Amino acid sequence: MVALRGWHLPLLQDPCFADLLPLLQRAVLLQGPERLLNSLTARPPLVPDVLLAYREPQHPLGLLLSQRLNRSGSCWQLLQLRSSEASLAAGEAGRMAIEAALIREAIQRSRGAASWIATAATTDSDRLALLRQQGFQPLRRETLWRWEPPASPQERPLPSDLQLRPLNRRTAAAMWQLEQAALPAQLRQLLDRRVEDLLDQSEQPSLMLFDCNRQQAVAGARRLRPGNRGLPELELSVHPGWQHLLGEPLQLLLERSAAGADQLLVRSDVLDAERSNWLQSLGMAPEGEEVVMARSVWRRHAPQASAQVAQRLEAVLGRLQPGQRPIPTPLGRP
Structure with missing residues (x-):
């Protein structure tokens, strides 16, 4: 190979x-x-x-x-x-x-x-x-949902404490904190995603709903690069305590993030039945299901360094033993 x-x-x-x-x-x-x-x-x-x-x-x-x-x-x-x-x-x-x-x-x-x-x-x-x-x-x-977003989305009012903000360098930390809260703990740990990685993996337009009172992002829609199916993808994240946003606030978020696309795919957790039903009510059709799988990588470390340290320690301790004349001991190359 x-x-x-x-x-x-x-x-x-x-x-x-x-x-x-x-x-x-x-x-x-x-x-x-x-x-x-x-x-x-x-x-x-x-x-x-x-x-x-x-x-x-x-x-x-x-x-x-x-x-x-x-x-x-x-x-x-x-x-x-x-x-x-x-x-x-x-x-x-x-x-x-x-x-x-x-x-x-x-x-x-x-x-x-x-x-x-x-x-x-x-x-x-x-x-x-x-x-x-x-x-x-x-x-x-x-579940991957195929969606044909409206060419001219309606103006939808937001609650007074929410703002629609773009994902950029100034707002990326808020989106990162949202995804840390929304992702399963084990997957979050294995992805090891930082703020700069989030920006690298996102395209525009990517948007978030920002709570001005709590100063945090409570929902986000990230535009991802086209996958194997050749269509742009949207990844929708909702803070665990903000599922009540299902409705016009999230519909506005999705429609604005889908701007310029005739068709795209929206990813959603299979286990979230409430969100799946809501996405279907927007006219989305299930395209298929995917399993996200992961594994850790464990590598053996060569013991040479430990053996070398032990050799040096033995040489130093040998000189400290009582009743013995200090004898120079070769330590080997570092």
Whole structure:
């Protein structure tokens, strides 16, 4: 298994990879700048990392795309996992072995990563089984709602203590605190998302409802980059104590955040039946369900450093023993 290089591109003409070719070309083109910029400063990634599995240089078997989810590199996301037609023809066991090897290699190469995130459709039993086999555990189930927002949304009044504010550098901390309150504790810990990461992962328009009395964001709609379905996505967050905003306040928030989009997808927790019913009342149709899965990464640390410290300590203590003449002791190189 190797990282994708330019000379691999002509070999990736398999129909299973066809829709990824523009992204793969961009990844190859920006590999150098990505490494250089990442060595200079913490910043969002330009392109995903691409790992290629092959039987011979001329016969690719599968590929995996992954990307840092935060600037620190503590959390990574599995973006795409594809097998070639040859792998699919070889049978289920062979395909899953190749995909499992790709996941293990990607995790091994992600130095500094403490966690990995992956998503899979609830109907994709093979992918779910593969991720569980590799240590991923389900943390959240989400419904994706397809929505055609109104071209000219109505003016809807807000309660006097609420304001509609855009997400920017001045307001990002308030949105971050809202998401910390709304996310499940384990998922929040594994994502390890900071304020700057929130800004990196959001597009405009992203908006929030801000309570002027309490000086906090109580609901937010973040515009996300288009996913596998090619549509922009909205992630709706509501503070646990503010579910009563379901209605015109949240409808205004969604409609303003959807400005300029003919269609988009809205993500919602499957377990929140009240919100699901409300989204359906706005004319949204369920597009499908996804499982958000995650795993921690534990790495063994080489014991050489501890052994070296013990050797030095023994040498120092040896000189302090009574009745012995101090003898110079070689400490070894640091």
